[in-house]
Amino acid sequence: MLTLTDIHAGYGRTSVLNGISINVPRGQLVCLIGSNGAGKTTTMRVASGMLPVQSGRLALEQQPLDGLAAHHVQRHGVSHVPEGRRVFPSLSVLDNLEVGAYRRARFGLRAKIDDDLDRVFGYFPRLKERRQQLAGTLSGGEQQMLAMGRALMSRPRVLLLDEPSMGLSPKLVDDVFAAICELRSAGMTMLLVEQFAATALGVADYAYVMENGRIVLHGTAQQLKGDPAIRDAYLGKAH
Numbered sequence: 001m002l003t004l005t006d007i008h009a010g011y012g013r014t015s016v017l018n019g020i021s022i023n024v025p026r027g028q029l030v031c032l033i034g035s036n037g038a039g040k041t042t043t044m045r046v047a048s049g050m051l052p053v054q055s056g057r058l059a060l061e062q063q064p065l066d067g068l069a070a071h072h073v074q075r076h077g078v079s080h081v082p083e084g085r086r087v088f089p090s091l092s093v094l095d096n097l098e099v100g101a102y103r104r105a106r107f108g109l110r111a112k113i114d115d116d117l118d119r120v121f122g123y124f125p126r127l128k129e130r131r132q133q134l135a136g137t138l139s140g141g142e143q144q145m146l147a148m149g150r151a152l153m154s155r156p157r158v159l160l161l162d163e164p165s166m167g168l169s170p171k172l173v174d175d176v177f178a179a180i181c182e183l184r185s186a187g188m189t190m191l192l193v194e195q196f197a198a199t200a201l202g203v204a205d206y207a208y209v210m211e212n213g214r215i216v217l218h219g220t221a222q223q224l225k226g227d228p229a230i231r232d233a234y235l236g237k238a239h
């Protein structure tokens with residue numbers, strides 16, 4: 001559904017991605033693992049249109065997305081939850097969520113937005129309890145849930161999640177993964193970058209391993225879990 005084909009990209013003259021090809025099929029959870037600085041976040045930035053490609057193709061179904069600005073990519077249904085969960089700290093939980101639906105809010109589709117809020121609160125009941133609280137006063141895990149909830153408010157066709165477990169306690173990592181699994185069961189298409197490779201491979205359908213801006217290995221999550229090279233290099237890290 002979302003395809004990156006032979007992508008080269010970088011920052012200024014520094015090239016970071018040296019020919020990345022990734023396919024995220026509809027309804028699947030695909031994870032991207034690799035050591036620090038491998039280029040995972042850069043790949044997510046390319047997929048969401050935040051970083052232009054130097055060469056290669058980005059497409060959603062048959063629709064080419066390369067060359068489009070991030071807000072146009074989002075309009076086509078790609079929603080990005082960036083590393084470091086950026087919520088609006090001085091807005092309430094509810095207002096943060098409504099920002100995610102701002103396009104529809106402009107057209108007065110209030111009832112639909114209320115449906116979406118109910119759906120998001122179904123995934124993250126804690127956000128419902130705290131809907132009037134200022135986002136900046138939420139715990140790290142709650143902010144991550146809010147960042148994911150806000151992305152869902154745009155009714156994405158594909159969700160890009162960059163290290164949703166970063167900085168969270170083990171209990172909250174479990175909660176975030178439970179929400180990811182629920183989304184997957186509901187049919188959401190997702191690309192997940194995750195430092196806890198074992199946890200990610202436990203829930204993903206397919207995985208790509210990245211080193212130095214290249215994909216060095218890919219296969220079903222099941223295959224990669226059983227691969228001794230992967231086990232030694234990445235699977236030590238379980239939360």
Ligand SMILES: Nc1ncnc2c1ncn2[C@@H]1O[C@H](COP(=O)(O)OP(=O)(O)OP(=O)(O)O)[C@@H](O)[C@H]1O
Nearest residue numbers: 011014016034035036037038039040041042043083
């Ligand atoms: N804005 C930027 N300007 C210049 N170089 C950058 C920028 N962002 C990232 N880089 C460089 O690109 C390379 C890949 O970084 P990236 O953030 O994609 O890695 P990552 O795989 O997400 O790492 P991590 O696991 O630490 O999050 C790194 O060498 C990094 O220093």
Ligand SMILES: [Mg+2]
Nearest residue numbers: 040041042083
């Ligand atoms: Mg990163």
